[in-house]
Amino acid sequence: MTKPAVILLSGGLDSATVLAIAQDQGYEPYALTFAYGQRHAVEIEAARAIAAAAKVARHVVLPVDLRVFGGSALTADIAVPKGRSEAEMAGDIPITYVPARNTIFLSFALAWAEVLGARDIFLGVNALDYSGYPDCRPDYVAAFQAMANLATKAAVEAPDNDRPYLRIQTPLLELSKAQIIAKGLALGVDYGRTRSCYDPTPEGMACGTCDSCQLRRKGFAGNNMADPAPYR
């Protein structure tokens, strides 16, 4: 019997790796991507290509307009920072932070999980290279899982057992970008299909200097290989 799981799939490197990990663990993946008004909408096309290549059970691209509230360089007309040092990235929460984004995404995943009878939601956050976002930290993920187990009919009506009814699985949480890439390569992920840049050209060429590009390039360098995705 297959185990369904909802996989949050952004089209980036991390979530593509998470999808491969979930499949390797025997889960039947239901991939969920958001069209949330992001400047880097080439991510969505990347998500479609990744989902198709992985032969997921279903891929939903859900329009959710986060621009209406404003407040982020990823959804509003604010410049994406470029060429920041590692010290700068490790400092304040950056302007590319989208308010409550992972909370909104996980909430939709929770709704779909309930309808599917899925007990696992996979999220590609990692705490080491997390670029300062509060909703990528382990204590945040644990708090979301605790809330989720009180939120749904399925969890509330489930018989007691030896694990939480719903689990937010974050297999990349303790990995560096280089370790994530190494794991994905071992599972056959084609990183040429993934896109990470916060400020790509309309054709999907990466800028190479935003925080996300810098972390990604460092990760490939750590594996002694060139990033197969295109740069301008």
Next chain:
Amino acid sequence: MTKPAVILLSGGLDSATVLAIAQDQGYEPYALTFAYGQRHAVEIEAARAIAAAAKVARHVVLPVDLRVFGGSALTADIAVPKGRSEAEMAGDIPITYVPARNTIFLSFALAWAEVLGARDIFLGVNALDYSGYPDCRPDYVAAFQAMANLATKAAVEAPDNDRPYLRIQTPLLELSKAQIIAKGLALGVDYGRTRSCYDPTPEGMACGTCDSCQLRRKGFAGNNMADPAPYR
């Protein structure tokens, strides 16, 4: 100095009362309504009328399609139960339950609160007449608040103080429907503008026999008055 607050405003009796309570407490209300594919879309027009009458700072009606996942009589082509007894209503979680609905709604409210610098989100749930929804219970609300205080830049960067940075305020939690109506009447709420029916006519006339209509009628009866909203 005004205190902004996000008010989840469905167009129903409860959330109209919560809006009046928040204003009475001195909050500047930012009202948030979802067009989520509900069968009872006359609620949305009711929300617009209530927000306009209350002169809210801003009213956002956000399209969020929950139909894509299915699973509820409120969003899918499933019959709404009619004429259930109180014992039946108090039993299982009903088919009108929408998976993870309050979690999704609160997540968007959290995003808006962060952009506004608001520290309060008002939600019109109540535990006594809650018709069996898991995401209307006090322990659920407390868990959401705990998660929210780990989720956002504003909460994480806030200095320690004597209250949680973000509060999910549920002033109706311990009230019966009759008590809610009594409170709203004292604050001048015009309940003729509100709509509660799960299965209204296209013109907005209530059915009178779904769970929501029955609870509402009982609440007005408890105040020795007729419901000013229209029934078919």
